[in-house]
Amino acid sequence: MADILNAHAQNFGDRPAVIDDRPDGNVLTITYAELDHYTNQLGHLLVGHGVKPGDRVVWCGQNSIGVVAVMSAARKIGAT
Incomplete structure (x- = not known):
């Protein structure tokens, strides 16, 4: 699947993504x-902590x- 976020960053980088x-x-x-x-930095951090494709990541906050x-x-x- 194409990285839609990266494509938007390339085309609309200075526009608000999240408010x-x-x-x-x-x-x-x-x-x-x-x-x-x-998200690229966080992805590298997750991989560094052993998260692999197919693993589940949970947000608690x-x-x-x-x-x-x-x-x-x-x-x-x-990951999902």
Whole structure:
């Protein structure tokens, strides 16, 4: 499967990918380019910790930019 996030980072890098409207009133935004870079780093970190294609990765925390990044990184390395 083509890496859709990478394609969006190439074509729309400076556009917002995720907007996180926090309960405290802060609004956090990450661009496609930033998200792609971050997910690549997380993917390498997951592989370094022994995560392999087909493994399951679980997010335990608030919905946030982080959950999008972790799930995207897992997808990039073939984990679910």
